[in-house]
Amino acid sequence: MTVALSETDMPMIRTRRISAVPRGGRRPWTFYALATVFTLYVAALYGPMICIYILSFQDIRGGLVFPMKGRSLHWFIDLFTQVRTGDVNGSFDRSIKLAVLVTVITLVVSLMAGLAFRRRFSGDTFVFYTMIGSLVAPGLVLGLGVGLLFQWIGISPGWYTSALGAQLSWTLPFGVLVMFAVMSRFNSVWEEAARDLGATRWQTIRLVVIPVLAPGLVAVALFGFTLSYDEFARTLQTAGSLNTLPLEIWSMTLNVTSPSLYALGTVTTIVSFIIIGASIGAITIINKRRGVRATGH
Amino acid sequence: MRAGAGDIELAGLCKSYDGVTNVVDGVNLKIPDGAYCCFLGPSGCGKTTILRMIAGHEEPTAGEIVIGGENVAGLAPVERRTAMMFQSYALFPHLTVRDNIAFALRVRGQSKAERYKAADLMMEKVRLTELAYRLPANLSGGQQQRVALARAAITEPRVLLLDEPLSALDEQLRVQMRQELRRMQRELGITFVHVTHTQLEAIALADIVVVMEKGKIKQAGRARDVYAYPRDRYVAEFLGGQNVLSGKVEKVGDGLLVLSQPNRSGIQVRLDAEVRVAVGDRIDLAVRRDDIELVRADAGGPSDGATALPSRVTAIEYQGSFVKVMLDTVPDDDFVAYIPERTFFRDPFTVGDVLLATWSAGRARVLA
Amino acid sequence: MRRPSLSTWLYVTPLMLVLVPFFLLPTLVVLVASFLETDGFGGLLPTFTLANYADVLTSAQTFHLYVATLKFAFLTWLFTLIIGFLVAYFLVFHVQNQLLAIGLFLICTIPFWTSNIIRMISWIPLLGKEGLVNSALLGTGLIREPLEVLLYSGLAVVIAYVHQLTIFMVVPIFNSLARIDKRVVEAALDAGASRLDVMLYLIIPMSKSGIALGSTFVISIVMGDFFVVKVMSGGSSASVVSAFYENVGVLQYPIAAASAMLLTLVLIAMIALILRLVDIRREITQ
Numbered sequence: 001m002t003v004a005l006s007e008t009d010m011p012m013i014r015t016r017r018i019s020a021v022p023r024g025g026r027r028p029w030t031f032y033a034l035a036t037v038f039t040l041y042v043a044a045l046y047g048p049m050i051c052i053y054i055l056s057f058q059d060i061r062g063g064l065v066f067p068m069k070g071r072s073l074h075w076f077i078d079l080f081t082q083v084r085t086g087d088v089n090g091s092f093d094r095s096i097k098l099a100v101l102v103t104v105i106t107l108v109v110s111l112m113a114g115l116a117f118r119r120r121f122s123g124d125t126f127v128f129y130t131m132i133g134s135l136v137a138p139g140l141v142l143g144l145g146v147g148l149l150f151q152w153i154g155i156s157p158g159w160y161t162s163a164l165g166a167q168l169s170w171t172l173p174f175g176v177l178v179m180f181a182v183m184s185r186f187n188s189v190w191e192e193a194a195r196d197l198g199a200t201r202w203q204t205i206r207l208v209v210i211p212v213l214a215p216g217l218v219a220v221a222l223f224g225f226t227l228s229y230d231e232f233a234r235t236l237q238t239a240g241s242l243n244t245l246p247l248e249i250w251s252m253t254l255n256v257t258s259p260s261l262y263a264l265g266t267v268t269t270i271v272s273f274i275i276i277g278a279s280i281g282a283i284t285i286i287n288k289r290r291g292v293r294a295t296g297h
Numbered sequence: 298m299r300a301g302a303g304d305i306e307l308a309g310l311c312k313s314y315d316g317v318t319n320v321v322d323g324v325n326l327k328i329p330d331g332a333y334c335c336f337l338g339p340s341g342c343g344k345t346t347i348l349r350m351i352a353g354h355e356e357p358t359a360g361e362i363v364i365g366g367e368n369v370a371g372l373a374p375v376e377r378r379t380a381m382m383f384q385s386y387a388l389f390p391h392l393t394v395r396d397n398i399a400f401a402l403r404v405r406g407q408s409k410a411e412r413y414k415a416a417d418l419m420m421e422k423v424r425l426t427e428l429a430y431r432l433p434a435n436l437s438g439g440q441q442q443r444v445a446l447a448r449a450a451i452t453e454p455r456v457l458l459l460d461e462p463l464s465a466l467d468e469q470l471r472v473q474m475r476q477e478l479r480r481m482q483r484e485l486g487i488t489f490v491h492v493t494h495t496q497l498e499a500i501a502l503a504d505i506v507v508v509m510e511k512g513k514i515k516q517a518g519r520a521r522d523v524y525a526y527p528r529d530r531y532v533a534e535f536l537g538g539q540n541v542l543s544g545k546v547e548k549v550g551d552g553l554l555v556l557s558q559p560n561r562s563g564i565q566v567r568l569d570a571e572v573r574v575a576v577g578d579r580i581d582l583a584v585r586r587d588d589i590e591l592v593r594a595d596a597g598g599p600s601d602g603a604t605a606l607p608s609r610v611t612a613i614e615y616q617g618s619f620v621k622v623m624l625d626t627v628p629d630d631d632f633v634a635y636i637p638e639r640t641f642f643r644d645p646f647t648v649g650d651v652l653l654a655t656w657s658a659g660r661a662r663v664l665a
Numbered sequence: 666m667r668r669p670s671l672s673t674w675l676y677v678t679p680l681m682l683v684l685v686p687f688f689l690l691p692t693l694v695v696l697v698a699s700f701l702e703t704d705g706f707g708g709l710l711p712t713f714t715l716a717n718y719a720d721v722l723t724s725a726q727t728f729h730l731y732v733a734t735l736k737f738a739f740l741t742w743l744f745t746l747i748i749g750f751l752v753a754y755f756l757v758f759h760v761q762n763q764l765l766a767i768g769l770f771l772i773c774t775i776p777f778w779t780s781n782i783i784r785m786i787s788w789i790p791l792l793g794k795e796g797l798v799n800s801a802l803l804g805t806g807l808i809r810e811p812l813e814v815l816l817y818s819g820l821a822v823v824i825a826y827v828h829q830l831t832i833f834m835v836v837p838i839f840n841s842l843a844r845i846d847k848r849v850v851e852a853a854l855d856a857g858a859s860r861l862d863v864m865l866y867l868i869i870p871m872s873k874s875g876i877a878l879g880s881t882f883v884i885s886i887v888m889g890d891f892f893v894v895k896v897m898s899g900g901s902s903a904s905v906v907s908a909f910y911e912n913v914g915v916l917q918y919p920i921a922a923a924s925a926m927l928l929t930l931v932l933i934a935m936i937a938l939i940l941r942l943v944d945i946r947r948e949i950t951q
Contacts, residue, residue: 027759028860034755038769041752044828045776048787051797055790109679116676127677134688136881136936138889140906141925144913145691148698169687172680192354193387197401197452198375207404211391226778246782265783272779280771290390290434 049269056262075263092268095246099228102167106175106224107217113172114179115209118188135173142169171227175220182216215283222279226272302365303455303488304330305351310360312346321346322512324360328490328505330455333482335499336492337535338509344492345460351490352381352458365455380449381458385465386441388433394444395420395429401452419447422484438466439474446481457482459491463498475501496536500524508532529664530581538635540589541664542566542582542627546574552658556582560628567604569658581664588660589634591622591646592653604661605653608632610646622646626654692929699922709918717923726908727924731931734905737819737894738887741826745883746876748827749834753875754868757842770839777832785825785896792816792824821897826887833886834879841875842868877943881936888932 059070080089117124134142143166150162190212194204210217230246305328312321321343328334336344349355351362353374362369369377380401388397395416396403402412420426423443433441442462449457462478463471479502482489493499499506500520507517508531516523516532527533530541544556544564554572556564566582574580594607608626615621620641626632634654646652699717702710721727752773760766776784791797792815799815802808814820845868853863891906905928912921 030860031759034751034759037748037751038755041748041831042772045773048791048828049776049779049784051790052783052787109683112676113680116673119673121673121677123674127681130684130689131680133692134684136885136889136932137688137692138885138906138925138928138932140889140891140910140913141695141929142688142691144918144921144925145693145695146687148918149686149691149694152694165683165687168683172683176680187387189383189385189387190389193381193383193389194400194404196352196354196374196381197404197448199400199404203404207400208389212389214391222778230778230780230782246780261786265780265787268783269779273775276775276778290432 052262052265053269056259056266058259075258075260076267078258079260079263079267095229098163098167099225101164102171102228103221103224105168106171107221109172110175110179110220111217113176114183117180118183131173131176134169139170142166167228167231170231171224174223174227178220178223179216182213182219186213215286218279218282222276225275229272302330304328304365305456305488305490306363307347308361308363310347310350310362311358312343312350312355313358319512321350324514326507326514326517328488330488331486332504333479333489333491333502334505334507335503336490336507336509337494337496337499339494342509343512344509348458348460348490348492351456352379353377354381375452378454379456379458380452380454382445382449382460382462384460384462386445388441388444388448390433393430393432394425394436397433397444398447398451400448415451419451423447423481439470442466442474443477450481450485454487456488456490457485459489461492461494463493471498478502500536508535525585526662527583527664533583533664538586539583540586540630540632542584542630543579546576546578546580549574549576558627558629564606564627565604566661567658568661572663574663583662583664584656584660586633587619587635588656590655591634591636592655594651594653603655603657605655608652608654610648610650610652612648613646624654695922695925698918699926701919703917703919717919720920721923721927730903730905730908733903734888737822737826737904738884740823741830741887742880742883744823744827745831745834746880749831749879750838750876752831753835753838753842756839773835774832781829784829785893788816788821788825788897792821817898819898822894825893825897829893830883830886833882837878838872838875841872845871874943877939881939884935885932888928
């Protein structure tokens with residue numbers, strides 16, 4: 001049965017044609033507008049840093065601004081050898097060691113907390129908001145609090161005590177939040193299957209849960225490492241007399257006026273990139289082997 | 298291949314999650330050792346819950362489960378010597394087929410050599426040997442199912458529990474894999490408990506079909522008994538293949554039963570046996586859909602002793618080897634006739650035709 | 666499978682072992698310290714006093730600092746929201762290839778993984794008097810003299826904040842938008858809605874929780890920051906926390922503590938306001 005379309009149907013159809021979702025490749029003008037915004041954003045994001053990297057390769061005549069004078073590795077050498085530019089070697093070393101420790105602890109603790117939060121339990125809201133609070137609290141305030149607390153108790157602020165704790169109070173909430181996202185994709189039927197086949201609780205965690213969650217765990221480790229490595233405000237108050245790298249950089253910005261600072265920036269970024277690259281590479285390889293698509297199924 | 302009996306007995310089994318409604322409501326059942334038992338019912342009828350209680354993944358609120366003469370209350374799944382095949386197979390995504398199958402032996406502490414040997418044997422049985430090193434993501438649905446089966450069977454359980462194992466497959470594969478399951482069950486010789494909502498699947502596979510509704514068993518018996526001789530309206534309708542007429546008895550006697558419904562009275566049905574109903578009783582009458590013959594109203598009437606009810610065709614569906622003809626014989630109930638395809642096309646009907654729905658006297662049954 | 670609460674608590678214990686001494690207790694300590702007197706040398710006398718709060722609340726400096734900081738917070742929030750939303754929207758709805766979308770998303774997040782102090786000093790060669798921007802503008806003849814306002818000013822502060830914090834908006838909004846079932850959008854378009862309608866009535870409401878989460882991060886970070894302001898304004902502006910830092914520097918702990926508590930209260934008020942509108946817990950743990 002066919003019905004002739006009346007006048008009143010026509011306007012609707014006209015509107016529909018204009019507002020249809022682009023099918024078959026024809027893109028609306030908003031795509032180009034947004035793409036431009038996106039490109040500008042990424043350029044603005046990377047622009048300043050790229051300037052630094054370029055400028056760090058100047059030779060001995062180099063200053064802090066463009067135009068670039070010469071090309072050499074002078075400032076990199078200067079960075080690691082000259083005493084007046086600060087204790088880069090030492091603080092770099094300490095930063096890495098502390099970051100590794102923070103990573104391991106964050107990984108284990110976040111995994112445990114993530115497992116716990118799969119079900120509601122009494123007091124879970126309290127724990128949750130404490131975590132969020134720790135995340136948004138101004139670093140400096142917490143630093144003061146920890147400093148005062150340790151003073152009262154009589155422990156002097158130190159590397160592996162107060163600085164470690166202060167950094168963990170920042171990395172753990174992040175780690176747990178990432179675990180939440182990872183857990184939501186984890187199907188608990190695998191645990192039941194393991195139990196059905198006779199695995200104990202510990203065997204299930206070791207042989208099933210952790211391997212399946214591996215990509216997510218790498219992401220948590222990544223967070224832990226980089227957040228610690230770059231952490232500044234909380235560590236400022238709690239590090240005691242020996243500096244981490246960010247603290248060192250901070251004091252350098254106050255004192256040093258040569259491109260060796262830029263060289264430091266380049267070096268520290270390279271370290272970050274290596275870690276990120278390794279992590280993403282690991283995650284991609286694991287997922288590819290298991291046939292997991294990018295959407296995470 | 299197996300040691301220890303796998304007969305199952307459920308006594309007064311109940312399960313409630315909120316203390317108010319019973320998801321499983323007083324189930325009593327005996328499943329003999331080595332039988333293939335299918336639980337059949339719509340979603341929410343409690344069949345999966347019963348399966349999980351037998352497996353040990355849920356605790357009953359009341360009642361007992363006895364496997365091989367042993368009361369398994371409180372025992373962990375592995376201690377009951379049952380194994381479960383999950384609906385989505387739940388294959389470990391990070392392990393190869395071989396490792397998936399060998400998993401149960403690994404957690405028991407067997408050495409690599411031992412467990413791989415056993416796994417290889419199992420893979421041969423389910424014909425998966427060439428796929429030994431593949432990951433689950435690279436397997437087809439049918440292959441995944443075989444891995445799941447092998448993984449469960451390697452522990453030599455006395456009961457294998459299957460949670461809608463064929464729902465994830467498409468039609469053609471489903472029919473194929475059905476036979477695979479049947480073959481495995483025969484070979485292993487153990488009790489299979491299989492949960493499904495597909496009637497044809499249940500009657501194809503099972504020695505015992507258990508039809509459930511809202512937590513209770515409506516009928517349990519051989520496939521043929523349940524299909525051809527349903528005990529009540531629900532079972533008849535769920536299994537399909539039957540027309541059910543309900544009504545009040547107006548008159549009974551002399552091989553004739555007259556029913557009346559709110560919208561139609563004087564429905565005359567011929568019977569050839571004594572029925573114990575009285576005038577005024579409300580009864581359900583069942584007639585198999587393939588027992589119905591359709592005769593044109595003007596073609597000289599039905600044979601003697603047959604029931605003939607005037608009807609109009611409301612819809613026609615071609616089903617390959619037979620044709621489904623929907624009629625308005627009984628206004629308050631669905632009435633469908635399955636006509637063999639060749640018979641139908643000798644003199645095809647169209648929607649709106651008036652004809653007589655007939656069946657011979659002995660074909661109608663009064664349901665309990 | 667029911668797990669008793671006790672063993673679940675065991676799993677959460679390590680987390681609390683860190684959060685209690687390094688978040689809850691320090692916050693408590695600061696609270697207590699704000700009610701005590703200083704002995705002038707960095708120690709605290711155990712006398713209860715409200716003088717610290719009186720000082721902080723009545724000083725004109727406090728008022729100006731909060732105004733300045735709130736101004737920065739608002740501007741930053743506005744710009745990060747707009748840019749963040751557009752970027753996230755682009756990635757979710759206009760990039761057809763899933764893999765490409767995730768790749769581009771990662772590209773946006775990578776700078777976050779590098780030291781933010783470095784990112785701060787990197788503005789100098791760009792925005793300074795002799796920087797690239799000024800050189801370019803002078804070169805093309807758009808301006809006669811180098812713009813001094815680009816660096817070491819309020820504008821520079823906002824630029825630095827937006828640069829650093831947009832990512833905090835992009836990530837949660839991206840998450841929210843990615844959860845929107847595209848079929849719902851298609852159904853709406855099928856029913857005759859215009860793309861603007863879809864944006865106003867479907868997409869923005871459904872991304873509310875992402876916006877709330879992002880806003881929480883951005884606002885807390887700006888309110889709690891002293892570093893960016895100090896560096897990028899060249900000292901011409903100050904923030905709440907910079908004043909706090911100065912107090913700490915001269916060992917005036919009680920006053921510092923009092924202003925810290927005040928900041929905390931303001932922050933809690935702002936976040937509570939946001940949370941009223943959106944249930945963040947459900948958003949995160951879903």
